[in-house]
Amino acid sequence: MTADRMPEKPTLDGIDRKWAGAWESQGTYSFDRSATRDQVFSIDTPPPTVSGSLHVGHVFSYTHTDCIARYQRMNGKKVFYPMGWDDNGLPTERRVQNYFGVRCDPSLPYDPNFTPPAEPGKDQIPVSRRNFVELCEQLTIEDEKAFEDLWRRLGVSVDWKMTYQTIDAKARAISQRAFLRNLGRNEAYQTEAPTLWDVTFRTAVAQAELEDRERPGAYHRIGFKKPDGTPLYIETTRPELIPAVVALVANPEDDRYQLLFGTTVTSPIFGVEVPVVAHHLADPEKGSGIAMICTFGDVTDVTWWRELQLPTRPIIGWDGRILSEIPSWIETENGKAAYAALAGLTAHSAKEKIAELLRESGDLVGELKQITHPVKFFEKGDKPLEIVTTRQWYIRNGGRDQDLREKLVDRGRNITWHPDHMKVRYQNWVEGLNGDWLISRQRFFGVPIPVWYALDGEGNPIWDQVLTPKDEVLPIDPSTDVPTGYEEAQRGKPNGFIGDPDVMDTWATSSLTPQIAGGWSVDEDLWKRVFPFDVRPQAHEIIRTWLFSTVVRAHFEEDCLPWKHAAISGWILDPDRKKMSKSKGNVVTPLDLLDEHGSDGVRYWAASGRPGTDTAFDVGQMKIGRRLATKILNASKFTLMQGSAPASAISNPLDKALLAALAEVVDESTKAFEQFNYTKALEVAETFFWAFCDDHLEIVKDRAYGLQGDADSASAKATLNVALVVLLKLFAPFLPFVTEEVWSWFKDGSIHTSSWPTSSELRGGDAGLNQITAEVISQLRKVKSEAKVSMKAEISKAVITAPSDVISQIKLVAADLRAAGRVITEFEYAEGASPISIEIELAPTSD
């Protein structure tokens, strides 16, 4: 072992870029696709949303995965570690609109010569869907470059030849193919039904995309008229929906309303007669115990409407405003006039207006009771969701089918979760589903739903006459492509066809990341080498979306789990223990961090966050990581400066003891990695390493210098060499840059493709001796520290008291201990009880 490439003055400066470049040019992380499935470790990498900004959270969780990947690679696996970009979906649309100053109008024809203005203008330019998608692709490429640069700099060991975009042609084809196969097996279907609707984006949203937000509201106490003319009071937070009322409902057990069930009452102002009905979901404790059912105010209304078979009286349009046409069920002149006053208003304004009208008519009584209550929002939206009736596509997910639900819950049980308790989130979610997965979105930048509908003689769609494309023409866009047997001229014409205008939910495509990355249906050779994947790393807040939907798709298509393990990472919290978020302005730019602390330093911090545990953003940890990297550099330099000796020269008991202790560390680290516990793996290596530097390096210095003879010197050198190689390998998954730097001083090839250490070659010594040695040296130091003298002060006499077996062990390493402690006489021994105690006389100083 020679280290002639070792620099005079080792430094961390510049090693990040140096090695990132070298790994790329040498293809260090290339996937070997000749490997068979059992030789492969495959990772279903989360494709980050590229329209978002780079975030320390990304650095955090991707480092975790990378540590696992690097361990597996060194442990002999061919690591399949692709990278994808999630550029499909609403966030990209919004960015493109603002960036280029355009908006998508699907009714426009494609303009191949369109170029966006240099500066976005005041008014957005309408463009065709295809033009819009092209702009999305153009912009996301820039974003993806920035992400890739960050990952390379961070040392994420993906194979950059294998990247995909969730909007690229391959992903679109796979997404459409999977959908069509779901359709063919009746796992996908369309239906017209009340749907949660975002009025800003004018699209349906799925249950998985909902979130509750606390909003102020007010109970309005409003009188309906009983047949005898006396009022029946209900309380509602949505008086603007009174024109949409179809019934009043109370609990069948509620004594107050027994006599009213089966009778009718009349709505105030609008004079519409509605029945009073009973249903167990009505809560006697809420409001006045009797509620109005409207079509539709909330999801409970939908349940009542469905189960009680009530009529449909929608008054809210897709834009969230009160429909302008006066509904047929409002027959009185007063009612029509009142409705006209509301028509066209937003729900918010209509609420104020109708409150005025009701106050004037005397039907609104008492003070408004202000409350805050949770309201459903689209997670990306900023207005409350409405419920409107629309035709949508669904994929079955157990929300309406107990049998399927149980099968999917069972799938979740068979995933090995890290940490284990995350499986409960999956179960909670699947067991709480109340409908199938709504996958159609009334948006543009996404994978089009690949179907057309035949039109009847009057040009109306025949919904159950779905026209599907042949597999080999995928991907298609039904707004520009033509179904077999038709011509473009027949689009929209009687007896012609019409394309489905919608796109699929972004999760309908990202639920197929194993298929997209693994080459399902396009590269079957690759597919059989990587699927099912070994691990899905991801964040816990998307268990209900990404993780669950991926399980659903694999269940249908492959009848198995998409992966064996789910490694769930936590969140980054700012120092106040609040979740870090962009809106709070506390986000730190990852590249700045890497510049300041080095990639290894930042990775060290990330690796200290345990799987599934939220972790504070802490530059202190990064500094410690950088200090560790510096220490590795210096300790390695020192070790290599001692020169080399063959491993056969290892004969000294202390040397063998050190390696025996190291063997235990190797075993612990390996075991931890096998359990995805990278934090523990780092911790055991780090603890040993500092002890190695502080004790062993100090203790064997004299011996390595040859002061105790050639044989002992060679033993010391050989031991240091072996230990160094093992330690560098143990750190390599965490600190890939500094370990590679040191490796390059004395080894050929990359440490990252070298083999993971095994403990068997290190065994043979007595690890306990290492411990005893450390205790004795610590005692010698303590005396000097308490005497406030230098560590090189000489000791003229030392009497060691310990049990006899310990004494005999100490005798084995006495020469090293005396040299390290500068004890100028032989030790004296006295038999005694544990622990070891030492009495010392310091040699007089000659000052």
Added chain:
RNA sequence: GGUCGAUUGGCGCAGUUGGUUAGCGCGCUUCCUUGACAUGGAAGAGGUCACAGGUUCGAGUCCUGUAUCGACCACCA
């Protein structure tokens, strides 16, 4: 409302199947201008493990309850 997790020295965290004086890092105190490293090294102070019960020869480590924090799910007239 249901569920899951957390509660250990000033701060951030470990504590594996219950077993001698509860560990680590940061910070703090004192000391060492040692020839790999001052982006260093040595020694030291500081917790009885949220609270109340229980099981046990023995509990931070198992059980029950309470409190606080967080998350997920649900409710949302």
